[in-house]
Amino acid sequence: MTDSNLTRRGLLARSGAVAGAALLASVAGSVVLSTPAYADSAATTPTGEDIREALRRYETNRGRVRSGKPSPNGWEMEKRTDGGGSVWTRPVPGTPLDGVAVRIGEVEAVLVHVIRRFHYEIDQLRKGEVTGWRSPGKVRKGLPEGNQASGTAVRIRPEFYPAGSTGGFFPHQLLVIRDILAELDGVVRWGGDDRKADESLFYIDVKPGDPRLAALVEKLRTWQDTPSEGAGTPVDVLADDRRRAAKALQRSQRS
Template sequence: MTYLSRRLMVRGTAVLGLGLASGTLLTAPTASAADAADSAGAMGAAAKERPVSLNGWVMEERADDVSTVWTRPVPGTGLTVATRIGDVETVLVHLLRRHHYEIDELRPGDVTGWHHPSGFDPAAAASNLASGTALRIRPGHYPAGTTGGWYPDQLTVVRDILAELDGVVRWGGDDKQPDESLFSIDVAPGSPRLRRLAAELRGWREHPGRGAGVPADPLDADRREAAEALTRKQRATAR
């Protein structure tokens, strides 16, 4: 042990002497630290410069590969949708399942989720598709800019679903430039409301008699009142 320690000490002293002689030993670590700081700053700036959709979520360049967006199943429908995984997925999949069970059966091609961000205006609600936080239901049936595509009884259920989701989801039909096929997450990343809602929806899956697929009464007085209150609120904040 003594022999090894002495050898290491001699080698260390020799390196120190070479470093002092060349004048590089004291400056090299400083330069490395500066380079690391510059690199970290550049990475942070790059992250900050990544475009976000209208609702504040970062747009994704790809899905199903090094991304927060993945193609996920919609249980009970046989369909899949490309969506931001986690709480956003839980909420949007619940919406789709209620539509499938209570409004009209969804078929292959009826639902689209994430789209590549190229061509999207970040100031438009459709940009939410590029962050994986929105979806379209039968876009061919409800062309953007037009209204009246939903039957009154269908719209009653849509309003009930939005109220059940506590306003975390916004319907594009309420926007100034209507887009009746579009449904978007309407809260920012990290929203406590989104977390609470997703946790509640996941809890429903574990208790028979609750959640999507269990008949709800959208004509119930309390549910109608909640739906109408949310409608007024979301129309008042139309963009």
């Protein structure tokens, strides 16, 4: 869900406009049309009142979800997941994970890519070894872990790599981590580079609306449609160009 979609719905609600099939096509699959008010009458064409009621229900539920407060990276923290907000449990293809709660859309695409490369190239993950969203009341909001409350961070095997400890990864695993970060153009930061090290933590390191995020997601989508590209495709992390990019980003993020 994007802010632009929410704005569009707000305008439709205020104007009371109902454009029949064109309106349905524009909002099909949205949270508004997936609310119980609409689902009960999904077999029929909704009236203007149906849509206004769905919007009222949506806005009421949204108030229960939104916190109005940003996580350290600037994204709004949410009070619940899978409840009408922007954070939902999403699948991680190619892994045995049941899913991970992350902010849907662009953030989801990036963090799922991180998890998949970790699984394929560092160590195979098992169910329960990745944690996404956590309640704002259960994270230290002043630390990068607070980004979990906005659905923009994941912890991979936190029991293996507890916060405050270092040296949890073997050298060849660190090479892969550095390669992943460079491949993602610095949009993701690794907690192992933070002042208070947190080697299980990976989080979005740009604010909402940063064009680098949209550009990266477009690159990832292109890889999905291209044979021998993307997560799961063997890469030479020791290749000169990849190592140069990884080292340059490491210097930049550590500074």
